[in-house]
Amino acid sequence: xxxxxxxxxxxxxxxxxxxxxxVKRAIESGVSKMFLPNIDMESITPMLDLxxxxxxxxxxxxxxHPCDVKEDYKTVLTNMKALISKHKFYAIGETGLDLYxxxxxxxLQIESLKIQIGWAKELDLPIIIHARDSYEELFEIxxxxxxxxxxGVFHCFTGSQEQxxxxxxxxxxxxxxxxxxxxxxxxxxxxxxxxxxxxxxxETDSPYLSPHPNRGKRxxxxxxxxxxxxxxxxxxxxxxxxxxxxxxxxxxxxxx
Numbered sequence: 135x136x137x138x139x140x141x142x143x144x145x146x147x148x149x150x151x152x153x154x155x156x157v158k159r160a161i162e163s164g165v166s167k168m169f170l171p172n173i174d175m176e177s178i179t180p181m182l183d184l185x186x187x188x189x190x191x192x193x194x195x196x197x198x199h200p201c202d203v204k205e206d207y208k209t210v211l212t213n214m215k216a217l218i219s220k221h222k223f224y225a226i227g228e229t230g231l232d233l234y235x236x237x238x239x240x241x242l243q244i245e246s247l248k249i250q251i252g253w254a255k256e257l258d259l260p261i262i263i264h265a266r267d268s269y270e271e272l273f274e275i276x277x278x279x280x281x282x283x284x285x286g287v288f289h290c291f292t293g294s295q296e297q298x299x300x301x302x303x304x305x306x307x308x309x310x311x312x313x314x315x316x317x318x319x320x321x322x323x324x325x326x327x328x329x330x331x332x333x334x335x336x337e338t339d340s341p342y343l344s345p346h347p348n349r350g351k352r353x354x355x356x357x358x359x360x361x362x363x364x365x366x367x368x369x370x371x372x373x374x375x376x377x378x379x380x381x382x383x384x385x386x387x388x389x390x
Contacts, residue, residue, distance in 0.1 A: 135164055135377040136164065137166070137336060138166065138169075138381050138384035139165050139167070139340075139355040139358050140287060140335045141228075141262065141338070142170065142339065142354075142355045143173070143177075143339070143340060143341060143342075144156050144170065144184060144192070144340060145170055145181040146177075148341040148352055149352075153180075153184055154184070156356070157188050159354065160354065162356070163355075163356040167192075168191060168193070169192075169225065169384075171197065171228035171262050172194065172197050172199075173198075173202060173228060175213060175214070178217065195227055196221075196227075197225075197226050197227035198211060198229060199229065199232075200230050200232040200264055201236065203242050203243050203246045204239075207245070211249055223259070225388060226254040226259050226262070227250065227261050227262025227263065229246065229250040229264065230262075230266075231264070231265065232268060233267040233271065244271075244275065251279055254286065255281075260287065261287075262286060262287055263289060265289075269300075276304060280305075280306075282306070285307065287387055288301050290312050291310055291311060295328055310335055310337040310339075311335070311361060311365060312336075312345070313338065313339070313345035313346075313353065315365060316345040316346040316360055316364045317346065318346070323364070323368045326369070333383075334365070334379075334383065336362055336380045336384070338353050338355050338357055338361070340353035340354045340355055340357070341354065344357060345360040362380070365380075
């Protein structure tokens, strides 16, 4: 069986000295491809270094995380955009809106997101959306800007059935299912069980949101099988079907 981790920060400093070993553990566990969403300017070099060390397994993206949007965001985005002609990136992001940590920066986050949506359309790349406490604010933006050129993923989906259907109605977006589906009281499983598998991709968001039974520990891509097994249980599919369908979905998402 083949699995794809569509969202993992294995280049994070939390893996310092261990990131290549973490990639190898993932490969040994059946995760053949890992997509590495960028966060800020500082994360670009370690991300590209890891991708260069594993060119058949690790694939970088480029973008500015909403939690890293500061007053100088336009300068940061200009510097990021300049790198796109020099390196191969597979998506724009991780971008989006985060109203959990900082509501005051919302206007800047919105402008940063809109710029990156423009990149995604211009470059024909999928966009990776971070949506923490911000689905309705994101819908205002995407209801206006979505078109046939825009594709991507709402990563770490934790919304309601209605919010899932709103995203699916855009036509080009997948829902990223991560460790939260394994959390006993999250309620996510009851939402996901009503969504067709053709709309879902697997992710770990490592080093964050480690799935049960590793909750509270540093997450890594080799733990993806816990998420896949839970998704199989929730949807009544075999693990082989989960592997086949989510891998197909991920390849379509990242235009492989």
